[in-house]
Amino acid sequence: MTGTTPTGTRKRRLRDRLPVRLRHHWKPAATLGVGLVTMVAFLGDVRISPYVTSTSRVEADAITDNVTGTVGLYDTSASHTIQLTYQQTDFEKMMKEFEEDGTKDYIKADLVVDGVYLNDVGIRLKGNSTLMSLRGDQGKQGRQGEQGERGEQGPQGGAEAGPPGEAAGQEDQAEQGGQGGGRGGGMVQYDLSAEKPEELPWLVKIDEYVEGRAYQGEREISLRPGSNGQVPLNEALSLSLTDTSGQQAERYAFTSVEVNDRPAATRLMVENPDTDYGDEAGDGNAVLYKARAGSSFAYQGDDPSKYESSFKQLNKKGSQDLEPVMKLIEWVENASDEEFARDLDQYVDVESLAAYVATQNLLLNFDDMAGPGKNYLLRYDLDTKKFTVLGWDYNLTFSGDATAGPDDSTGMGGGMPGGGEGGDGQQPSGAPEGMPEGMPEGLPEGAEMPQGGPGAAGGEGQERGGPGGGAAEHPLKTRFLESDAFDEVYLAAYKKLYQEFYASGTAAKEVKTIAEQARAAGAGSEELDTAVSQLTGTVTDRAAALAKDEQVTG
Numbered sequence: 001m002t003g004t005t006p007t008g009t010r011k012r013r014l015r016d017r018l019p020v021r022l023r024h025h026w027k028p029a030a031t032l033g034v035g036l037v038t039m040v041a042f043l044g045d046v047r048i049s050p051y052v053t054s055t056s057r058v059e060a061d062a063i064t065d066n067v068t069g070t071v072g073l074y075d076t077s078a079s080h081t082i083q084l085t086y087q088q089t090d091f092e093k094m095m096k097e098f099e100e101d102g103t104k105d106y107i108k109a110d111l112v113v114d115g116v117y118l119n120d121v122g123i124r125l126k127g128n129s130t131l132m133s134l135r136g137d138q139g140k141q142g143r144q145g146e147q148g149e150r151g152e153q154g155p156q157g158g159a160e161a162g163p164p165g166e167a168a169g170q171e172d173q174a175e176q177g178g179q180g181g182g183r184g185g186g187m188v189q190y191d192l193s194a195e196k197p198e199e200l201p202w203l204v205k206i207d208e209y210v211e212g213r214a215y216q217g218e219r220e221i222s223l224r225p226g227s228n229g230q231v232p233l234n235e236a237l238s239l240s241l242t243d244t245s246g247q248q249a250e251r252y253a254f255t256s257v258e259v260n261d262r263p264a265a266t267r268l269m270v271e272n273p274d275t276d277y278g279d280e281a282g283d284g285n286a287v288l289y290k291a292r293a294g295s296s297f298a299y300q301g302d303d304p305s306k307y308e309s310s311f312k313q314l315n316k317k318g319s320q321d322l323e324p325v326m327k328l329i330e331w332v333e334n335a336s337d338e339e340f341a342r343d344l345d346q347y348v349d350v351e352s353l354a355a356y357v358a359t360q361n362l363l364l365n366f367d368d369m370a371g372p373g374k375n376y377l378l379r380y381d382l383d384t385k386k387f388t389v390l391g392w393d394y395n396l397t398f399s400g401d402a403t404a405g406p407d408d409s410t411g412m413g414g415g416m417p418g419g420g421e422g423g424d425g426q427q428p429s430g431a432p433e434g435m436p437e438g439m440p441e442g443l444p445e446g447a448e449m450p451q452g453g454p455g456a457a458g459g460e461g462q463e464r465g466g467p468g469g470g471a472a473e474h475p476l477k478t479r480f481l482e483s484d485a486f487d488e489v490y491l492a493a494y495k496k497l498y499q500e501f502y503a504s505g506t507a508a509k510e511v512k513t514i515a516e517q518a519r520a521a522g523a524g525s526e527e528l529d530t531a532v533s534q535l536t537g538t539v540t541d542r543a544a545a546l547a548k549d550e551q552v553t554g
Contacts, residue, residue, distance in 0.1 A: 122208025
């Protein structure tokens with residue numbers, strides 16, 4: 001018999017096997033199917049890029065449990081304490097994974113901050129080159145060939161972030177621009193050890209295991225490299241001066257840190273740019289983007305995924321995307337000199353850009369947006385549709401030639417801290433074994449040395465912060481400085497900030513105040529006294545040199 005099953009029942013026809021609803025509406029379904037086939041046939045090789053155009057102010061990752069505490073976390077007039085407790089087996093596993101392949105995963109820890117207990121926070125190692133001493137010979141070997149072995153080359157030769165498996169810490173490549181710590185911005189090779197976890201650079205994430213939780217509105221706390229006599233006074237000074245000028249800067253404070261009943265160490269804790277940091281300036285209706293180390297500022301087309309290895313969006317995910325950054329990059333790259341001078345104010349807050357660029361020069365910041373670590377943030381105001389550039393990671397400030405003027409490069413080629421020798425291609429004192437000649441210790445993985453390298457002869461590029469003399473470039477900063485149209489606004493910002501930082505005596509006073517804060521937190525030692533003296537000397541030399549510059553004082 002045909003059309004029957006072995007038991008003698010008739011097979012169901014194909015149409016009878018379809019759901020009743022589909023049988024009743026088969027024509028629209030068939031039309032949709034034909035349409036999809038047609039789209040595939042004609043548009044199969046066309047990329048469809050998703051864009052989010054909503055201007056919603058709602059943050060998807062909202063804080064739902066804000067622990068208030070009793071002492072302001074970054075109140076520099078108060079004493080602070082941090083205690084971290086974790087399972088030793090978790091720590092050992094984390095360290096083993098880092099030593100083997102550079103992975104930096106979170107582990108659970110209990111946190112007591114200024115007497116307030118928070119269970120199950122996340123902590124992980126923070127930094128890259130800073131942590132090389134933890135990896136022994138393997139880390140040293142990796143440093144010499146890191147771009148070829150550890151990361152694919154991104155656009156324009158910029159290395160993409162991190163080794164395989166380092167998803168939790170990929171953005172960290174930009175975070176350790178160097179290791180100027182408490183020595184006037186000089187290079188310090190920290191002797192880190194797993195036996196002294198209280199001295200390790202840590203990122204504490206309050207909401208890693210408890211969703212929606214924050215401490216005084218903070219989701220992350222960064223414990224910066226350097227402890228006790230090597231606490232980064234120069235970074236604290238840079239943050240303080242930037243803040244007093246009205247520009248946005250991370251808050252900071254010195255604190256005593258204990259880990260698993262180990263002896264306490266004095267550390268600098270700094271606000272880490274996170275989901276909420278972009279909302280703190282203006283009315284909060286802005287998107288914040290963090291540049292990654294080795295990031296490219298080259299236009300890569302209209303596919304947002306092409307820019308994810310260069311920029312990380314920190315807030316308003318789901319309601320905004322990378323489109324504003326892409327448009328800015330495309331315009332900067334394609335605009336003629338005339339168009340750049342005429343239309344820059346349509347894309348960027350020009351006065352704030354002038355203040356940012358002037359500040360980096362005045363602070364002798366070797367590693368700003370044009371430095372090897374690409375340390376900067378882009379804040380896009382959704383109301384004005386304009387960008388501002390924010391600085392961060394200031395532990396390579398007060399490095400270089402203290403006599404550098406507004407038109408000069410502040411790269412390492414200008415000499416070592418305080419205008420001393422060191423710009424002749426010699427390795428910095430204390431440089432780790434295997435470092436190439438002239439390479440400042442502390443550059444992040446994926447970072448590129450400035451064109452010309454330390455000690456390179458100046459040339460045409462030396463003027464207006466160009467590539468000569470060891471300075472790197474960033475298309476936005478470089479074009480801004482090279483355009484005569486912005487001379488007036490740049491010099492106006494420079495003169496104003498010079499008065500606020502140096503002519504007023506503020507920088508010198510702040511060194512004393514910051515030193516007192518570090519001592520109050522337990523850092524008092526002969527080593528700290530030496531660091532204070534060196535930073536004071538750099539600030540004094542800087543103020544004296546600028547006072548003689550008629551371009552600055554005239």
